[in-house]
Amino acid sequence: MDQVVLNSGDTAWMLASTALVLLMTPGLAFFYGGMVRTKSVLNMMMMSMITIGIVSVLWVLYGFQLAFGSSAQSQWYGSISFSGLGGMVNDLTNNGGIYPIPVLIFAAFQLMFAIITPALISGAIADRTKFSAWAVFVTVWVSVVYFPVAHWVFAFGNKVGDTITGAGFLARKGLEDFAGGTAVHINAGAAGLALALILGKRVGWRKESMRPHSLPLVLLGSGLLWFGWFGFNAGSALAANGIAGLAFMNTQVATAGALVGWIMVEKIRDGHPTSLGAASGAVAGLVAITPACAFVAPWAAVVIGIIAGALCAMAVGLKYKLGFDDSLDVVGVHLVGGLWGCISIGVFGTHVVNSVGLDGLLYGGGMTLLGKQIFGALFVLVYSFIATLIIGLIIDKTMGFRITRDAELEGIDLNEHAESAYEMAGSSRGGSSI
Amino acid sequence: MKLITAILKPFKLDDVKSALQSAGITGMTVSEASGFGRQGGHTEVYRGAEYTVDLIPKIRLEVLVDDSDCESVIDVIVKAASTGSIGDGKVWSTPVDQVVRVRTGERGVDAI
Numbered sequence: 144m145d146q147v148v149l150n151s152g153d154t155a156w157m158l159a160s161t162a163l164v165l166l167m168t169p170g171l172a173f174f175y176g177g178m179v180r181t182k183s184v185l186n187m188m189m190m191s192m193i194t195i196g197i198v199s200v201l202w203v204l205y206g207f208q209l210a211f212g213s214s215a216q217s218q219w220y221g222s223i224s225f226s227g228l229g230g231m232v233n234d235l236t237n238n239g240g241i242y243p244i245p246v247l248i249f250a251a252f253q254l255m256f257a258i259i260t261p262a263l264i265s266g267a268i269a270d271r272t273k274f275s276a277w278a279v280f281v282t283v284w285v286s287v288v289y290f291p292v293a294h295w296v297f298a299f300g301n302k303v304g305d306t307i308t309g310a311g312f313l314a315r316k317g318l319e320d321f322a323g324g325t326a327v328h329i330n331a332g333a334a335g336l337a338l339a340l341i342l343g344k345r346v347g348w349r350k351e352s353m354r355p356h357s358l359p360l361v362l363l364g365s366g367l368l369w370f371g372w373f374g375f376n377a378g379s380a381l382a383a384n385g386i387a388g389l390a391f392m393n394t395q396v397a398t399a400g401a402l403v404g405w406i407m408v409e410k411i412r413d414g415h416p417t418s419l420g421a422a423s424g425a426v427a428g429l430v431a432i433t434p435a436c437a438f439v440a441p442w443a444a445v446v447i448g449i450i451a452g453a454l455c456a457m458a459v460g461l462k463y464k465l466g467f468d469d470s471l472d473v474v475g476v477h478l479v480g481g482l483w484g485c486i487s488i489g490v491f492g493t494h495v496v497n498s499v500g501l502d503g504l505l506y507g508g509g510m511t512l513l514g515k516q517i518f519g520a521l522f523v524l525v526y527s528f529i530a531t532l533i534i535g536l537i538i539d540k541t542m543g544f545r546i547t548r549d550a551e552l553e554g555i556d557l558n559e560h561a562e563s564a565y566e567m568a569g570s571s572r573g574g575s576s577i
Numbered sequence: 578m579k580l581i582t583a584i585l586k587p588f589k590l591d592d593v594k595s596a597l598q599s600a601g602i603t604g605m606t607v608s609e610a611s612g613f614g615r616q617g618g619h620t621e622v623y624r625g626a627e628y629t630v631d632l633i634p635k636i637r638l639e640v641l642v643d644d645s646d647c648e649s650v651i652d653v654i655v656k657a658a659s660t661g662s663i664g665d666g667k668v669w670s671t672p673v674d675q676v677v678r679v680r681t682g683e684r685g686v687d688a689i
Contacts, residue, residue: 352628352630354621354623354628355623409622409625412625413622413625413627414622415622417622417623419623419624420624423624456624456625459624459625460624460625460626463626472624475624
């Protein structure tokens with residue numbers, strides 16, 4: 144067998160992709176931050192920022208090994224050991240085969256996914272979450288939910304010769320999830336639902352106005368997410384090649400389709416296409432194409448996107464019918480969009496665009512792939528929901544998950560962070576230092 | 578002396594201000610206000626959820642005048658502020674006991 148040597152083109156693309164995916168989390172902070180009221184924008188953004196801090200540290204301690212190690216030879220988790228990452232500086236990436244990129248770049252790339260997934264959850268519990276409880280939740284949740292689930296989906300095992308050890312459960316089952324429809328979006332969406340149920344509704348929900356305080360911030364955030372998502376999806380090829388190109392193109396056109404799909408629903412249903420709808424539609428499209436981006440043709444990506452936009456635009460109304468305060472629609476966008484994206488591969492998947500992909504329903508593949516997709520999606524959904532319920536309830540019963548009613552009414556920024564986002568009104572200007 | 582208070586549509590402020598200046602009024606106070614009258618509010622929709630916004634942005638303009646100028650200044654404001662559609666606002670006057678110019682200590686009509 145030929146020795147695989149480091150490829151500088153692939154390595155350069157993966158360095159860039161990794162930085163792109165990091166940018167998504169501050170982008171998400173803007174996207175979410177603009178949607179809440181002026182008194183809670185800083186807390187909303189901090190819930191994203193703290194995940195960058197906590198998860199990066201955990202990743203070096205044990206996260207990378209727990210997700211991608213192979214020494215336990217388990218399909219449920221990687222290795223329970225200190226990661227450190229110092230001993231593998233000269234190693235290439237081995238994930239079901241050798242990739243000509245340094246393993247530390249692969250580890251950094253995967254870290255960014257581990258950061259944004261818990262950050263996504265925060266939108267479900269806006270305005271009312273005790274910050275210390277959130278920090279504890281992020282620490283426990285990534286350790287018990289994200290790292291293992293990433294192993295199930297993304298770990299293709301350590302390949303030596305012809306033997307592969309330590310591949311994940313869903314990867315072995317043949318689930319096709321290119322960039323994280325299950326591990327990231329269904330996972331975060333199901334967890335968001337569980338936390339919204341545990342924390343309960345915001346004070347005044349459905350009675351007083353909870354309009355987004357800054358739609359330009361939301362649009363800025365959606366733009367940063369869209370930009371960073373090219374790294375998320377096209378970078379998941381782990382190479383600068385044709386599959387990366389396919390994922391890149393599909394990411395663009397599915398997102399565009401979903402943007403149009405969402406505002407068309409609004410135009411028909413409410414009379415006006417809104418900027419919040421355009422931003423939300425784009426994110427719904429990005430979510431839906433994430434698992435599918437390397438398995439479908441661009442025309443199919445457009446169809447997947449349009450359906451994702453329309454479907455999520457309708458799904459965000461569910462919380463009012465069912466009576467749970469998923470404040471920024473993590474369920475309506477990430478769970479619903481993630482499920483649709485995952486299932487869509489079973490319909491539109493074709494080996495013509497990707498030789499390792501199976502054919503879906505439309506290409507004569509029958510129900511085989513569709514069945515694998517539905518199984519994988521539901522498996523992650525159920526695990527994430529139940530595990531999050533347990534973690535959330537323990538935190539709620541011990542340290543308390545929610546700030547006091549008074550603190551919530553006065554504003555979480557002031558009470559949890561001793562800051563206010565905007566200093567513009569005349570009479571509150573000034574003051575003196577102590 | 579009288580205090581004339583006018584509630585205006587924000588985009589009519591410039592028209593009213595120049596009309597008053599042409600009529601010889603040399604000072605006024607303008608502040609941002611919100612409220613509603615017969616016009617009522619409007620509806621905004623965010624991700625399909627409807628919000629009724631009943632407090633609409635308005636401008637509050639205040640002018641101090643001598644009793645004899647009161648009616649004519651009100652006429653100037655009403656003429657300049659009118660668009661003919663609902664929500665044009667209101668103008669009223671109230672008696673003022675005393676006015677003092679802070680810099681000079683002048684009192685009464687001299688301070689206007």
